[in-house]
Amino acid sequence: MEQSWAGLFREHILPELPVNKIAPYFTEGFGRPTKELYMALGVIILQQSLDLTDDETLCQLAFSEQWHYALDITSVSDDATYMSPKTLWNMRKVVTDNELDSIIFNQTTETLARVFNVDISKQRLDSVHIRSNMRSLGRICIFAITIRKFLVNLKRHHKEFFKTINERFIDRYLTKDASGCFSMVKPSELAKTLETVSSDLFELVQVFKNNTDIVSMNSYKLMERVLKEQCIVTQTDNGKAVTLKKPKDIPSDSLQNPSDPDATYDGHKGQGYQIQLMVTYTEKEKAVGEPENDSDSVPTLNLITHVEVQTACESDANALIPAIESCR
Numbered sequence: 001m002e003q004s005w006a007g008l009f010r011e012h013i014l015p016e017l018p019v020n021k022i023a024p025y026f027t028e029g030f031g032r033p034t035k036e037l038y039m040a041l042g043v044i045i046l047q048q049s050l051d052l053t054d055d056e057t058l059c060q061l062a063f064s065e066q067w068h069y070a071l072d073i074t075s076v077s078d079d080a081t082y083m084s085p086k087t088l089w090n091m092r093k094v095v096t097d098n099e100l101d102s103i104i105f106n107q108t109t110e111t112l113a114r115v116f117n118v119d120i121s122k123q124r125l126d127s128v129h130i131r132s133n134m135r136s137l138g139r140i141c142i143f144a145i146t147i148r149k150f151l152v153n154l155k156r157h158h159k160e161f162f163k164t165i166n167e168r169f170i171d172r173y174l175t176k177d178a179s180g181c182f183s184m185v186k187p188s189e190l191a192k193t194l195e196t197v198s199s200d201l202f203e204l205v206q207v208f209k210n211n212t213d214i215v216s217m218n219s220y221k222l223m224e225r226v227l228k229e230q231c232i233v234t235q236t237d238n239g240k241a242v243t244l245k246k247p248k249d250i251p252s253d254s255l256q257n258p259s260d261p262d263a264t265y266d267g268h269k270g271q272g273y274q275i276q277l278m279v280t281y282t283e284k285e286k287a288v289g290e291p292e293n294d295s296d297s298v299p300t301l302n303l304i305t306h307v308e309v310q311t312a313c314e315s316d317a318n319a320l321i322p323a324i325e326s327c328r
Helices: 005-016 019-025 037-050 054-063 065-070 085-097 100-115 139-157 167-173 178-183 187-207 218-230 320-326
Strands: 123-130 231-236 239-244 264-266 270-280 304-311
Touching: 005 037, 005 065, 005 100, 019 037, 019 085, 019 100, 037 054, 037 065, 037 085, 037 100, 054 085, 085 100, 100 304, 123 304, 139 167, 139 178, 139 187, 139 218, 167 187, 187 218, 187 231, 187 239, 218 231, 304 320
Parallel strands: none
Antiparallel strands: 123 270, 231 239, 264 270, 270 304
């Protein structure tokens, strides 16, 4: 165990965990007893490092001797090795909500660099595109799903106002087959359908624009965002009119899916996000068949020293300076 990753984790990583940062969020004598904080933080790190689901994580905590050794668990009792799914979720939420993940990452990286004598004078930076777990939507579906999301929330939280809207909105967006209809529009009907959904969205925005309770709803704000990004509103003699923007005029940071409002678009890589990664590296790698010498006896460890999640539409040109400053 001492020679495995578990020994490394127990000896060097576990004692450096910022328990003092998380302790203030728990009160002695109030509620159920909190799990030992070093162990709880260690479980969160191991879950992310090994890419495990919550169920897999709790199973490893309960039965894996490596995990018990790594987390310095000396008893096999249920009190020592059992963690409920809710406890794991709550602990992870405390860590992410208070940005303790960055502190844990930096401390762990510094510890590994010191233990393995990693040369951090040579580092390289690159961006990686990642797709969020969402369906790719066309313009029609963006309008339709945004409207549906608003109507569902309106019915749930403001029934008295929901009853005042025109029945055609309910028939068009809340029926069982509504979403399927908008995803199977014939090419010859695209322009007409786009005009319909954009007009419907504009009308709903206008109807409730003076209602402070509804305007504060996230789903209403999404409708305003889609209207601004996808349409042009003009003043006419008969009031305001809405027309669709040309596809080339829609910004790359426009809404891609109401279920993931932070995701944006990259013209080369598509929808999602990008991550800026900076890693250490060795300048010369041993060629295949090249004889080993004393300096090759210890494998070289390369570490990720900087991670920053960005929207997909951001340029790499401005990524270098923040990355360097974060590693000082």
